[in-house]
Amino acid sequence: MELSRILSQVLGELIAPTTAAYALAAIGLNLHFGYTGLLNMGQAGFMLLGAYGFAISTIAGAGFFLALAIAIVAGALFALVLGIPTLKLRGDYLAIVTISAAEILRMIGRSTVFNDQTGGSSGLTGNSFKNTFLDLSFLTDGTTQFGPWTYQNNGSNSWWIRLVAWSVVLFAVLVVWLLTRSPWGRVLKGIREDEDAVRALGKNVYSYKMQALILGGVAGAVAGVLFCLPRAVQPDSMGRSMTFFIWTILLLGGAATIWGPVVGSMIFFGVYMLLRAGMRVALPDAISSAQIEQIGGMVVGITLMCLVIFRPQGIFGDKKELAFDAR
């Protein structure tokens, strides 16, 4: 009985909206790191900005598509602002600047100064912004069972959110697939492999890097919208650990692969849930639930270390396509 409960929890994680949001964020990061070799350590900042852009504009009275557009523009502008000073510098500068900028966003978000707009550290509750999205649903109310999954059709934890979230992920996968097969994508890979060679071919490397940064950042912003729809916008839940989890997902699935981020996200959350649920069942009295979370976190960290050391190409990746030694 316990086993089937764990199994259903794990299966639930596989198609959860959060899994889709992380997958989309990892797709964006894949454009940055996997294809262009950019070390973006602030993907959670893009997500936070997207979530704020969507939630705040919805609360201000915007419709769903306008709010989504604002989130996308916010992500693109953030990428532009970050890219201008750093894309000409060495890779780890971009890493430090993006992680710092994401932190600045989080600090501003939770600051008391903008309490009226962002709700401070307690954030914005889901009910204040998700109705425009839920109203778009064409599903009839009720509950639907599909295979092992049973959810309500409409609502915060519904088939509607899952349907939209995974459609967006599939669309992003399609876009990335088309882009990376195009001449544009080949230039990106060229930049990853040898920036100077591409420059010698007369390509504007800076501009290509900027385009990749903006595109991946927009994916991150939309991922932020997906992430906040089933819950609230809380700045502290979208901090550095989120960025690091996205990195783990990307490296697990395999950087510079089409399906790597998606499968990586499913495996990550599936195994993460299996680990925690398993510990809860196996050691119900020995450790508290807080300790289970902490041990789970430690395992994520150690997994990331081992992954990078022993199998940097991830599950699907090709070792030749690795961007680690790019500048």
Add this chain to the structure above:
Amino acid sequence: MTAERAGTPRRRRRWAAALVVAAATTVVGAPAALAATTAADQTCTPDGSTSCIAVLVLDQDNAHVAGAEAVITGPEDFDETVTTTEDGLPAVATKTVGTYTIALDEGTLPADAHLAEGAASSIQVTAQLGSTSRAAFRVGDEAAPAPGASPGSGGSSGSQSEASSSGGIQAAQVWQQIGSGLRFGLLLALASIGLSLIYGTTKLSSFSHGEQVTLGAVLAYLTMNVMGLPIWLGAIITLAVCGATGWAQDAGIWRPLRRRGTPTVQLMIVTIGLSIALQFLIQLLIGAGTQRILTNNPSSWTVGPVTLTVVSWVSMIISVVVLAGVAWFLTRTRIGQATRAVSDNSALAAATGIDPDKIIRIVWVLATTLAGLGGMMLGMVFGSFNWQMGLQLLLLMFAAVTLGGLGTAFGALIGSLVIGMVVELSNLVLPSDLRYATALLILILVLLVRPQGILGRRERIG
């Protein structure tokens, strides 16, 4: 709000006798003359070395709600409870500038009064010398922002203060913040010099350096507080264990990976993994709450215009001595000179007979020991710490190191002092929850204007 403020001094005087809470902890050990004035008239009068924090609960008609209790907590273990009255402005006095959190106990509100929906039950104010910072809660259904809740009120309510001129108050605040900034900068420098040395010798931006700082505080807490060892013994154990972690890391992870020729970026992601693992390990060890290393009440010393705790002064002296020692080591000893040679050009250094692996091993031990020392003293100076301490400091360290010039040890020192100053001085004009953000903004601006930092050389930026 304006009318209410005008009436406040009169109310405060009438209420003076009822004020019972007289900042007992901060008075202990404070200079006797100052302590006497605070204790004698039982009310809080802001002056050049005293700051007042007042709590009021208002209903929708701006009338005071009596009998509500609020707990005021703040830096250096400040912990006081005040009870509101019908016509007064209960306040506590403190000598320490900083951010205080006023948490309203909602259970003590009258039965018919409750906080407006969505209103925060705790408010943060910035206490400034010579002024009264007020935290106002509003009860009732209307979710209007409570007057005085904005951090800016600390400055605006300076008009209430009975000190002479606002210029003098400003100067006192500035001096106090410069003192705090120097303290923070020196302690930050201990941590960031290690980061800079590691970067210099291995070109690795170590994201797990923040956890090395936390580790110093954690070990100090475990030895001095939990095990009850004397401070000197606890400090020795802490530093020894911290140094050992550096040795073990280099022997177990970094050297084998260097041998394999693993690219630096890959190593950087390994440090991120290590950082995540260590964060959760630290949470397992000490829990997710805040902990205190020293449990006794801090006493303070005033030097010139700056009042800091004794622990702070001692930490600053230790930092200066240690930093001077590191400088001497790097410039005068053979190993130190070899370290700089490896930083400059590892291959060339190897050709002259220096073993880079040996130097890097020494650098790791030195870096983790210094980070542990910094973390231990920061944990003591701040009064309390939690598992996130190093995480929050890591980006400030990066800012300091980048500002000074990546890989230059003396640049890290200068950068840390600048960042420490900026963080503490920005408190004067910005709400304190944004103070770290200013440091990170500086980091980004530096990269825009002078990416090699103050002492860095152009060629390093690649």
